[in-house]
Amino acid sequence: MQWNKQDLDQYFTAEEYIDTLLIPLIPITFTNQKEMEKSAAQQETGMIFVREMEKHFKGRIFLLPAYHYLASGDLGAEVSRLNEWAAKANERPFKHVFFFSFDPHWKKQERNLNGTLLWMPAIQTEDTQSKETQSIIKDQVNQLTGLIKTYW
Amino acid sequence: MSEKRQQVSRRQFLNYTLTGVGGFMAAGMLAPMVRFAIDPALQASSKGDFKAVEDVENITEEPTRIDWEIDQVDAWYESTVTKTAWVYKDENGDIVALSPICKHLGCMVTWAGNDDYPDQFYCPCHDGRYYKSGENVPNTPPPEGLDFYEYKIEDGTLLLGPTKPRGEA
Structure with missing residues (x-):
């Protein structure tokens, strides 16, 4: 399900089945061209x-x-904010909360997060449409979904 | 009266000219209207498109996953969408192409996705199961069987089109 009206309509007909929340964590920076492009x-x-x-x-x-935040080495403040999100989601109730990010700074905060962090090293690629990138992403997605299954 | 000098009178000449010019103007106005009116009929419908996906001789009795891409246009943007089908030949040698979308809540099912049910389609979300024919296994969450893809065979190549729910197939 995604955050749009059509999917929400379906969500409310089958609420008890949809028990997992996935929140992408996306850093944004204004420092320089290289970092911003990254x-x-x-x-x-x-x-x-x-x-x-x-x-x-x-x-x-x-x-x-996506949850966007200013890129920073210290994500303590973001962690407490995300935990509020997770707490609200648990009231819904969502039983499982997953955070997805390429930002390695979350790894240090992992144990403070009330949810499961899915962190992986970013794929450096010029072209997300190319066949090679697509098959790499497909394979990694399969591994991630396999991992999520083990939490259910 | 001798020979008429003017075979076309001034009045006639003006009538012809005005009719001619008026006709052109009317045609100029009507042509786009007609074009707009029949335009939807002229548009190639992207929904009913069939795409060549695989050589028929490569298809076995074991359901195999086939991915292909279509261009999808919606009101706001155009995108390339990957479609997936589970394809096999049944005991009569006829092609069966099933949609992987679970009829329960829309997850992707896989053939033999669960080791306990090696000859069924399995939905990882809520343990929905389907027989090889695509019929749903009773007492699992899905309310009906998997959709079929419409298919055509041209020169030994399998073409897949839109999906059709079971009721209409």
Whole structure:
């Protein structure tokens, strides 16, 4: 399911089945061209990843719009904000909350997050449409969905 | 009266000219209207398109996943969408092409996706199952069987088109 009206209509007919929330965490920076391009590329591939995951598990995963934040080495403040999100989601109730990110700074905060962090190193690619990139992404998405299944 | 000098009178000449010019103007106005009116009929419908996906001789009795791409146009943007089908030959040698979209809540099912049911389609979300024919296994969540793809065979190549729910197939 995605955050749009049509999917929400379906969500409310089958609420008890859709128990997993997926939140993409996307950093944004204004420092210099190189960093900004990197961050933009990460958000492009990141969104491809989460959309593919949602496509496989449409009937169980609810994909939220991306959570954007200012890139920083210290994400403590963001962690407490995300935990509020997770707490609200648990009231819905969503039983499982997954955060997806390419940003390695989350790895340090992982144990403070009330949810499961799916972190992976970013794929550096010029062209997300190329056949090689597509098959790499497909394979990684399969591994991620396999991982999510083990939490259910 | 001798020979008429003027075979076309001034009045006639003006009538002809005005009719001619008026006719052109009317045609100029009507042509686009007619074109707009029949335009939807002239548009190639992208929904009913068939795409060549695989050589028929490569298809076995074991359901195999086939991916292909179509261009999808909606109101706001055009995008390339990957479509997936599970394709096999039944005991009569006829092609069966099933949609992978679970009829419960829309997850992707896989053939033999669960080791306990090696000859069924399995939905990982809520353990929905389907027999090889695509019929849903009773007492699992899906309310009906998997959709079929419409298909055509041309020169030994399988072409897949839109999906059709079971009721209409």
